Amino acid sequence: MRLPLEGITVLEFSQYLAGPYAGLRLADLGARVIKIERPKGGDACRQLATKNLRADGDSVLFHTINRNKESFAADLKCSHDVDIVKKLIAKADVITHNFRPGIMERLGLDFASIKEIKPDIVYGEVSGYGSEGPWKNKPGQDLLAQSLSGLTWVSNDSDKAPTPFGVAVADMLCGTHLAQGLLAALVKRKRHGVGSKVNVSLMESISDFQFEGLTTFLNTGEKLPQRSNVSNAHPYIGAPYGIYETADNHIAISMTNLTSLGEVIGCKGLDTYRSPQEQFNARDEIKITLANHLKTRTTREWLDLMEAKDFWCSPVLDYDQLTQEDTYKILEIEQTVTRDNGVSVKTTRCPIRLNGKKLKSNKASPRLGSANAYLLEELGI
Amino acid sequence: MIKPLEGLTVLDFSQFLSGPSATLRLADLGARIIKIEHFEKGDITRNIYAPHLNIGDNSAFFQAINRGKESLCADLKNANDIELIKKIAAKVDIVVSNFRPGVMDRLGLNFENFKAINPKVIYAEINGYGSEGPWRDKPGQDLLLQAVSGATYLTGGNSDGPTPMGLAIADNLAGAQLVQGILAALMADEAMHVEVSMLEAMLDFQFEPLTLYYQDGEAIDRGDQNAAHALVAAPYGLYKTQDGYIALAMGAIPILGKLLDCDPLLSYEDPASWFAKRDEIKLIIASHLSTQTSRHWLSILEPADIWCAEVLDWKRLIAHEGFKALNMLQTVSSSDGDTYQTTRCPIRFDDQLLTSIKGAPKLGEHTPFITEEFQ
Numbered sequence: 025m026r027l028p029l030e031g032i033t034v035l036e037f038s039q040y041l042a043g044p045y046a047g048l049r050l051a052d053l054g055a056r057v058i059k060i061e062r063p064k065g066g067d068a069c070r071q072l073a074t075k076n077l078r079a080d081g082d083s084v085l086f087h088t089i090n091r092n093k094e095s096f097a098a099d100l101k102c103s104h105d106v107d108i109v110k111k112l113i114a115k116a117d118v119i120t121h122n123f124r125p126g127i128m129e130r131l132g133l134d135f136a137s138i139k140e141i142k143p144d145i146v147y148g149e150v151s152g153y154g155s156e157g158p159w160k161n162k163p164g165q166d167l168l169a170q171s172l173s174g175l176t177w178v179s180n181d182s183d184k185a186p187t188p189f190g191v192a193v194a195d196m197l198c199g200t201h202l203a204q205g206l207l208a209a210l211v212k213r214k215r216h217g218v219g220s221k222v223n224v225s226l227m228e229s230i231s232d233f234q235f236e237g238l239t240t241f242l243n244t245g246e247k248l249p250q251r252s253n254v255s256n257a258h259p260y261i262g263a264p265y266g267i268y269e270t271a272d273n274h275i276a277i278s279m280t281n282l283t284s285l286g287e288v289i290g291c292k293g294l295d296t297y298r299s300p301q302e303q304f305n306a307r308d309e310i311k312i313t314l315a316n317h318l319k320t321r322t323t324r325e326w327l328d329l330m331e332a333k334d335f336w337c338s339p340v341l342d343y344d345q346l347t348q349e350d351t352y353k354i355l356e357i358e359q360t361v362t363r364d365n366g367v368s369v370k371t372t373r374c375p376i377r378l379n380g381k382k383l384k385s386n387k388a389s390p391r392l393g394s395a396n397a398y399l400l401e402e403l404g405i
Numbered sequence: 406m407i408k409p410l411e412g413l414t415v416l417d418f419s420q421f422l423s424g425p426s427a428t429l430r431l432a433d434l435g436a437r438i439i440k441i442e443h444f445e446k447g448d449i450t451r452n453i454y455a456p457h458l459n460i461g462d463n464s465a466f467f468q469a470i471n472r473g474k475e476s477l478c479a480d481l482k483n484a485n486d487i488e489l490i491k492k493i494a495a496k497v498d499i500v501v502s503n504f505r506p507g508v509m510d511r512l513g514l515n516f517e518n519f520k521a522i523n524p525k526v527i528y529a530e531i532n533g534y535g536s537e538g539p540w541r542d543k544p545g546q547d548l549l550l551q552a553v554s555g556a557t558y559l560t561g562g563n564s565d566g567p568t569p570m571g572l573a574i575a576d577n578l579a580g581a582q583l584v585q586g587i588l589a590a591l592m593a594d595e596a597m598h599v600e601v602s603m604l605e606a607m608l609d610f611q612f613e614p615l616t617l618y619y620q621d622g623e624a625i626d627r628g629d630q631n632a633a634h635a636l637v638a639a640p641y642g643l644y645k646t647q648d649g650y651i652a653l654a655m656g657a658i659p660i661l662g663k664l665l666d667c668d669p670l671l672s673y674e675d676p677a678s679w680f681a682k683r684d685e686i687k688l689i690i691a692s693h694l695s696t697q698t699s700r701h702w703l704s705i706l707e708p709a710d711i712w713c714a715e716v717l718d719w720k721r722l723i724a725h726e727g728f729k730a731l732n733m734l735q736t737v738s739s740s741d742g743d744t745y746q747t748t749r750c751p752i753r754f755d756d757q758l759l760t761s762i763k764g765a766p767k768l769g770e771h772t773p774f775i776t777e778e779f780q
Contacts, residue, residue, distance in 0.1 A: 028593035074636035157730025168714035171652035178571030190559035207588035212409035232751035239469035276552035304455035351538035370619040375605035
């Protein structure tokens, strides 16, 4: 199958996570993605080694985000290199960057200047907090965006400190939104023949992510969400929604009719809460009753009882357990990517399937500047 | 400005959150969304939550996720309704569904069926766990996907036990990935079947911890002191101050020690120790920061370019000039004039915001209009 973005070239000036995550998805969908990197050190993410894990000199994190890309090293402070980059731009369809406001202007690589070289360019910019207001120069970093956005008040029980999501959720969502914007702009270019500038920011993305809660908050008296004090899993959802300890592990139980749940698992006292309002108002006392009862048997025993009646429940797995599951294996989410010197990294594939096909590629992240020689040749330099 | 998807139509069978979050984005980008709803009950999210969280007669969640869409009532077991739906399907660009695997096949509404009446259709589908394997018929509900995907061992500290993220992250991500697949498919000029499972979306979301796990096989260790990210070194975390909380992201521990006037931090000179001894270091920072106000610490750290921020709640967020400058909120109205405030699309095109005043539809609000248009 021909991938839908085959023939599209993306120049990625973006570093770290959000912008490169968008580039990764476009690469998965068939685009050719060329990272433009500083000759000294390249994308700063190459050195950002979480858990101090590296492969072939670069952080495993860099390998994860930048597989299936090429690297062109260029010094954007040197006019000779900028001229070459402009020749690359003339042949590109999409550009992304996450420099602070003003930098691309100084380099002569802002949207208006690029349009002179490539009138129908799709130009994507990532920032932390937009280009106006008191936050515009704040570092665009995930934990800080989470903290400012109010998101830290929805996870964990109410007697616990505010708890951030333990994944770079603002970066990931912002990268997703950038990819959506770039793709929508490509669709527009295809239909109307014009380019676009696309802007996203961590703060707008993390606000969008909270759209349901924020809409509730704004229109029902601006009452702040209250986390449940027992097995909290969502501040707006009543009992039994949450994760509970069992005799041997844990179990997750989603929304359900409490009366029939009580009958099926033999838990007394659940039949008095019948409406969604009661299940919300009394959620902590209901959950305490449930929590005490669920401790008495194993996860498997409870699942057997509940799954037979199609209750919404599941085991709670860690990576060791998950990767042993048949469903996990059938999904073939793992793939191994390899550099030309043989160094390989096992990572995840694209989560989107097209015509039943899993999108895979064994191309690893590029070594810094590994595309310079052949790209110069392609340009005839 | 012409919105990028203006002129495209989506026939939307999806319910609840994952699929509707995808079609909300398509609506924001300019597409027309025809939402098929059960003729009596409608989308389950209209009424599933506690009524004190309603806007008008429907849940605020429903109102947030379905704004700008049209509602067509149909009984998918009624031959006349199916006939109308097929007439509509012949003229749309995109079809979206999120039923469990097999349901659309049984209704005669799968990719092959649509392709037969519409040779360029994009058929986009979300399911919980893929269409194969022992979990295929399990309910694709957000908390359950968090629980099986390993994600509950990433948030909070080790002593918190498995801790879900307190919003519908799996729904949201599956919807976002589906939008990417649909938009890419629009570039191909041929019929295409786009599929995303919530499980695959959750695994992609964890690509960093999973890739590290594939290399070293080590279980996730969130630590216990001011835990914020299992893979990141101290000082990364939220810290209680005299009057609130502040966040500290990455930073050199001795420099932090100097700035905060906290001598015990000066001896952590080896950057490798910031990860290896993160709980010990964070404990020192935590006891030190509790002695002064958030403003006090930020006024020292911000000028020194340390990555830090206040921890806000929604009340303080929406009152903040930084948030106001983003213009993230918009007011929409329903057909009978009720208005409510909600967020807008987070993507800007050509420096313009994508907004629309159209609120969520009443159940079946557009049935007569759509029936006449396509009959």
